[in-house]
Amino acid sequence: MAVPKRKTSKSRRNKRRSHHKIIGTNIVEDKKSGEYRLSHHIDLKTGFYNGKKILDK
Numbered sequence: 001m002a003v004p005k006r007k008t009s010k011s012r013r014n015k016r017r018s019h020h021k022i023i024g025t026n027i028v029e030d031k032k033s034g035e036y037r038l039s040h041h042i043d044l045k046t047g048f049y050n051g052k053k054i055l056d057k
Contacts, residue, residue: 026039037043047055
């Protein structure tokens with residue numbers, strides 16, 4: 001088995017883990033209804049996306 005020759009320093013370890021962060025969801029407030037929704041998603045209450053009516057209810 002491969003065994004490390006030296007102990008990995010805290011600096012090197014943390015550099016490797018710099019991309020392991022948790023990214024939050026992008027929630028925006030809808031301009032027309034004031035409801036919160038995910039960006040780049042259809043507002044299911046009104047059926048609008050990007051200012052255009054997509055869904056009929």
